[in-house]
Amino acid sequence: MVSKTKTSAPGKIIISGEHAVVYGYPALLASLDRRLTCIFDAQTKGQEINSSVNDLTYAWKALKICERSLRHKFPNVKITIDSNLPVGSGMGSSAALAVAFAAGFNRLARNDFDLEAINNLAYRIEKVRHGKPSGGDNTISAYGGFLWYRKESENLRTFSPIKIKRKLPRLYILDSGKPIESTGEMVAGVKKDTATFMAMEKVTRGILRYLTGEENVNFGELMTENERLLERLDVVSPQTRELIKKIEKLGGHAKISGAGGAKKGSGILLVLHKDSQVIKRLAKSVNCAIIPVKLGGEGVEVENG
Numbered sequence: 517m518v519s520k521t522k523t524s525a526p527g528k529i530i531i532s533g534e535h536a537v538v539y540g541y542p543a544l545l546a547s548l549d550r551r552l553t554c555i556f557d558a559q560t561k562g563q564e565i566n567s568s569v570n571d572l573t574y575a576w577k578a579l580k581i582c583e584r585s586l587r588h589k590f591p592n593v594k595i596t597i598d599s600n601l602p603v604g605s606g607m608g609s610s611a612a613l614a615v616a617f618a619a620g621f622n623r624l625a626r627n628d629f630d631l632e633a634i635n636n637l638a639y640r641i642e643k644v645r646h647g648k649p650s651g652g653d654n655t656i657s658a659y660g661g662f663l664w665y666r667k668e669s670e671n672l673r674t675f676s677p678i679k680i681k682r683k684l685p686r687l688y689i690l691d692s693g694k695p696i697e698s699t700g701e702m703v704a705g706v707k708k709d710t711a712t713f714m715a716m717e718k719v720t721r722g723i724l725r726y727l728t729g730e731e732n733v734n735f736g737e738l739m740t741e742n743e744r745l746l747e748r749l750d751v752v753s754p755q756t757r758e759l760i761k762k763i764e765k766l767g768g769h770a771k772i773s774g775a776g777g778a779k780k781g782s783g784i785l786l787v788l789h790k791d792s793q794v795i796k797r798l799a800k801s802v803n804c805a806i807i808p809v810k811l812g813g814e815g816v817e818v819e820n821g
């Protein structure tokens with residue numbers, strides 16, 4: 517029986533299709549090279565979770581769901597969480613925690629690495645965090661790379677890895693500020709809007725054809741179109757809209773990525789500009805951090821600790 521293990525799972529960005537994906541429309545997701553790591557030690561006395569970054573209430577709920585789902589009690593387990601994913605900013609920190617927990621407890625209880633089982637368990641944990649997740653965030657964190665994702669129904673969540681056939685333009689991640697609202701509140705605030713979701717699907721399909729080299733579309737313009745549709749859903753704050761307008765005036769493109777935020781900060785922005793200096797100057801002038809990332813990081817990893 518394994519008593520120690522170390523798991524890690526990547527964060528994510530949503531290239532296109534957030535919110536619409538909750539209602540069964542497709543989304544394009546990419547994992548990041550930034551990760552959340554958990555060290556599990558099942559040889560301690562009692563249960564203990566330590567983290568300097570993540571929400572411990574959520575982590576405790578995740579532990580209880582793992583125990584229930586795996587029908588296995590872990591009366592003695594110490595979990596130490598470490599992460600370089602900012603919490604609640606759209607980079608998938610909670611989904612990475614769900615995946616890393618699911619992988620860790622799966623290993624301790626069954627000594628196996630069943631990616632589908634890990635992803636399904638992580639989806640159950642995500643449901644506790646926000647009532648009706650699409651399952652996209654945990655799936656990209658589990659599998660990594662680039663994914664086309666769609667939730668057809670509660671029990672049929674389909675996805676396919678995408679082979680990127682062209683050199684991706686350099687994307688910057690700009691932090692527009694931590695949203696006041698939680699992901700759950702943002703998702704609950706978006707009502708079914710078929711016209712907007714269908715328009716978003718068209719954009720998502722356009723970006724897919726661009727990434728796979730099937731069509732020479734203007735990636736930046738599609739990003740801007742996606743942003744306008746997200747603004748129609750009221751998930752981008754006035755302050756963030758202003759920042760995005762500034763980027764557009766400077767010849768760039770930008771969109772929120774993830775649940776967004778309507779009151780103040782809207783989490784991370786994906787920014788495209790051919791001149792990195794322009795973005796760096798702008799970020800400095802508005803006091804926003806640029807977060808360096810690479811897309812397409814490895815999915816969940818498990819090691820014996």
Ligand code: MEV
Nearest residue numbers: 534535649650651774775
């Ligand atoms: C959050 O990262 C993405 C949303 O589409 C919610 C979800 O897919 O569960 C807003």
